[in-house]
Amino acid sequence: MQNFTPVSALIGGLLIGAAATLLLWLNGRIAGVSNILRGLLAWKSGDSLWRVLFLGGLVAGASLCYMLFGHVPLPRPDFPAWLLGFGGLLVGYGSSLGSGCTSGHGVCGLGRLSVRSLVATLIFVVTGILAAYAVRHLFGVY
């Protein structure tokens, strides 16, 4: 467990939870990134500005963090682009079909004590573990 960073993980988690609370308390919206993004694809005036602002804030917040602390993510040199694209396709299709992702079901749905979100979260963690195992240990791709 040499890469384990419990303190920064917990601080980040608390900030994410606080951000989701702020959005629901002030604006009545669920901070589920896949649904926010999906709604933007169906561009409707009056329903798009808040989505753009939230996603823009997401990028600005990450920028601020990199400016303050560095530690910018680097691309993996040996990871095949086609495999990354295939993963993206599944993430997009699956989060649309399943009505949410890690933030919508994980952070917000569990916070609302939603059984649907609990089931979804357990399922995607399990299939995520299986897929990561296959990619890394059966095919040796890192």
Place this chain on the structure above:
Amino acid sequence: MGASLSILVAGLMFGFGLAVSGMTHASKVLGFLDITGDWDPSLLFVLAGAVTVTAVAFRFVLRRPAPVLVEQFHLPTVEGIDRPLVIGAAIFGVGWGIAGYCPGPAIASLAAPSWETWVFIPCLLLGNLLHAYSQPGNAADSGAAALGAMGRPGGKP
């Protein structure tokens, strides 16, 4: 104006939280999912921290008749475990376990994009569109109707 600013601030905090916790690093996310490798439980701490806050705070927030700055809450209305939820979550998890990105960190990674960002995000959007266009009943007209059904029916992109 106040509402817009608060949404931007919420997004900013969310993005900062994702970056500071290391979740914008695909290899760190995969370090959690790869339980047979050099396991990194950090993601569990991120989720635990976030859900502790939301589970406590949402109770109080949702007791209000309405949010502070707008007229009503926009909450999911679907209940019960159905096939789309189970199959969708399973497919999502496979993609997440392959790539190491989910939508939040993928968007946040636009802060310092690499080739991974430019491959992942278009494919993510393509996946969204593929689902929207494959909606039964909406296929004949266009995916715009399927996408519009997420908010106002018939909305054009």
